[in-house]
Amino acid sequence: MFAELQCVVLDCPDPARLARFYRAMLGGAVDRPDPRWEVNQDWSTLHLPNGTVLAFQRVADHxxxxxxxxxxxxxxxxxxxxxxxxxxxxxxxxxxxxxxxxxxxxxxxxxxxxxxxxxxxxxxxxxxxxxx
The missing domain is CATH 3.10.180.10 (2,3-Dihydroxybiphenyl 1,2-Dioxygenase, domain 1)
Structure with missing residues (x-):
């Protein structure tokens, strides 16, 4: 083994909205500070209770x-x-x-x-x- 899954990234038009959608389904913390990435209008994250991280990336022409x-x-x-x-x-x-x-x-x-x-x-x- 030489790699470890860091997160699953979904392309979307509105990262914050999609992070809130999945938080309502799965729980967790939206945009929790994490040294691995910068959260901004083009990138949002959801840290799930089990440790998995979903990330949401803005794509202009999604x-x-x-x-x-x-x-x-x-x-x-x-x-x-x-x-x-x-x-x-x-x-x-x-x-x-x-x-x-x-x-x-x-x-x-x-x-x-x-x-x-x-x-x-x-x-x-x-x-x-x-x-x-």
Whole structure:
């Protein structure tokens, strides 16, 4: 091993707005002082409770992916485990997410964040919970 993941960076038109969107979903601290980077109008960060850092970078001509259109590929997406998929759906939509795919009754749904990045909410069962 010769490298360590520092953060995941998402391009977007409004870094501060997208940082606040993900903070409302995941918790954490927006733009916490960190010697690794400078926070400004073009760069915002979210330090998550588990230590992961999401960063948001302004791109003037941001063109969001159009999942599942291969002409505008998603390039990557984030999966978030949730205990109650219905409640998480309501909360994500209230924050400004849009549904891209309702999962067809499965244990996951696909959304776009306010900048158009796809993400999934995936129902997570406790390991010792009976299935059914």
């Amino acid at each position: 063109r969001p992916p159009r999942w599942p259109d291969p002409a505008h590929p998603q390039q990557f997406h984030l999966d978030f485990a949730v205990a109650d998929l219905e409640r998480a759906d309501e909360q994500a939509l209230a924050l400004g997410a849009t549904v891209l795919h309702d999962g067809d009754g499965r244990s996951w749904r696909v959304y776009a964040d306010p900048a158009g990045h796809p993400f999934c909410l995936v129902r997570h069962s406790a390991p010792d919970a009976p299935e059914g």
